[in-house]
Amino acid sequence: MYNFDEIIDRKHTNAMNTDGFRDYIFHADESMKFPYKDEEFIRMWVADMEFATPDVVIEGIEERLKNRIFGYTRVFSNDYYDAFVSWCQKRYDWSFEKKELVMSNGIIPALYELVNYICKKDEKVLFLTPSYAYFKYAADFNERESVCSDLINQDGYYTIDYEDFAKKASDPQTKLFILCNPHNPTGRVWREEELMKIAKIIEENELWVISDEIHCDLIRTCQKHIPLGKVMPTYQKLITCMAPTKTFNLAGLMISNVIIRDEKLRNIWLSRHYNFDNPLSIAAAQSAYAKGEEWLKELQVYLDNNFKLTQDYLKENLPQAKFRISEATYLAWVDLSNYFEPDENLPLFFAYRAGVLLEGGNMFVQNSDCFIRLNLACPKSILLEGLKRICEAVLTKHNEKYLGETK
Numbered sequence: 590m591y592n593f594d595e596i597i598d599r600k601h602t603n604a605m606n607t608d609g610f611r612d613y614i615f616h617a618d619e620s621m622k623f624p625y626k627d628e629e630f631i632r633m634w635v636a637d638m639e640f641a642t643p644d645v646v647i648e649g650i651e652e653r654l655k656n657r658i659f660g661y662t663r664v665f666s667n668d669y670y671d672a673f674v675s676w677c678q679k680r681y682d683w684s685f686e687k688k689e690l691v692m693s694n695g696i697i698p699a700l701y702e703l704v705n706y707i708c709k710k711d712e713k714v715l716f717l718t719p720s721y722a723y724f725k726y727a728a729d730f731n732e733r734e735s736v737c738s739d740l741i742n743q744d745g746y747y748t749i750d751y752e753d754f755a756k757k758a759s760d761p762q763t764k765l766f767i768l769c770n771p772h773n774p775t776g777r778v779w780r781e782e783e784l785m786k787i788a789k790i791i792e793e794n795e796l797w798v799i800s801d802e803i804h805c806d807l808i809r810t811c812q813k814h815i816p817l818g819k820v821m822p823t824y825q826k827l828i829t830c831m832a833p834t835k836t837f838n839l840a841g842l843m844i845s846n847v848i849i850r851d852e853k854l855r856n857i858w859l860s861r862h863y864n865f866d867n868p869l870s871i872a873a874a875q876s877a878y879a880k881g882e883e884w885l886k887e888l889q890v891y892l893d894n895n896f897k898l899t900q901d902y903l904k905e906n907l908p909q910a911k912f913r914i915s916e917a918t919y920l921a922w923v924d925l926s927n928y929f930e931p932d933e934n935l936p937l938f939f940a941y942r943a944g945v946l947l948e949g950g951n952m953f954v955q956n957s958d959c960f961i962r963l964n965l966a967c968p969k970s971i972l973l974e975g976l977k978r979i980c981e982a983v984l985t986k987h988n989e990k991y992l993g994e995t996k
């Protein structure tokens with residue numbers, strides 16, 4: 590049994606989570622002050638976990654450390670590919686050839702590069718909104734136009750607006766579709782029939798498609814992830830991105846899997862991408878895929894319980910908040926439109942009034958006003974304190990507003 594209740598001090602580890610929030614959330618510097626000391630914040634924002642990576646990963650790194658030489662390194666041996674492809678076969682009944690796998694220091698850097706390799710300057714990048722903002726940033730960085738297809742929110746359950754998606758996909762200038770599968774921030778796990786409808790539209794318009802599946806291992810225990818590559822087994826213009834970094838809390842080790850079917854695009858990648866890897870990251874990732882399943886199973890149960898706890902707590906203490914348990918990710922997507930106006934800065938409100946760091950609607954491109962996104966990958970004692978602070982702050986504001994109106 591693993592102890593996910595353990596509170597681990599992340600101070601002085603150069604963690605984005607503890608030290609990077611002023612810049613990332615508020616675009617401010619260290620001079621930005623709050624009525625809370627930094628260590629007093631409940632941190633529910635950036636998507637990494639407050640849990641120790643599994644012992645098998647630590648042991649894999651320790652084993653590699655014994656060699657004591659850490660020269661230029663690349664994934665040359667089959668061991669890494671064998672561990673990763675076995676993971677995909679066992680969990681998703683999906684595999685790919687070794688030659689299709691290239692490595693990247695992150696999925697975001699891969700997106701930045703692939704947009705440039707795939708789209709000409711006047712071509713467009715399509716994605717579903719609300720969206721992880723880096724899909725838009727990958728287009729912006731490359732000065733390619735973004736096109737957003739808003740998901741339909743049916744009482745907290747998000748579905749694809751196929752008519753809108755098809756219309757935007759049919760624009761001859763739209764060249765690339767980036768799919769988030771499972772979806773951050775709504776937590777949807779796309780069903781086979783949904784993926785098949787998207788696949789039909791992709792094929793009809795001969796789009797390139799990047800399926801970003803970084804969250805695929807972190808699904809509720811009752812859910813099943815389907816790689817887009819399974820629904821489009823022979824479609825050559827498909828790139829699939831997966832990584833151990835979300836699953837095993839290894840984001841700082843910067844190692845991601847990019848599976849490029851198209852040989853021409855793969856050769857462009859291999860000729861232009863900086864193709865070296867960190868030997869400790871390879872050892873960590875390989876151990877995770879080869880031996881990490883038991884830990885992941887226990888983590889999934891712990892996260893399921895954190896989602897249930899959140900649902901019960903909000904129902905009891907913030908009844909006008911609308912929240913459905915995410916089908917995947919450890920991110921809760923909560924609709925507070927009954928308590929806030931669209932133009933209110935929710936991250937700022939909760940930092941000042943609740944001492945909680947979270948990400949808010951305006952950080953997910955569009956179609957996300959009045960939502961907050963809560964990282965639930967933390968010990969339940971921390972989660973409860975965060976939920977308590979959030980609900981108290983909202984209710985105090987709500988009462989202030991109500992009393993103000995009745996004066």
Ligand SMILES: Cc1ncc(COP(=O)(O)O)c(C/N=C2\CONC2=O)c1O
Pocket residue numbers: 634635636637694695696697698721769773801803832834840845
């Ligand atoms: C859909 C998606 N793709 C890629 C990444 C990052 O991949 P990397 O470059 O680390 O390999 C994230 C991390 N999501 C985060 C990170 O912090 N907040 C989020 O929502 C993500 O949610």
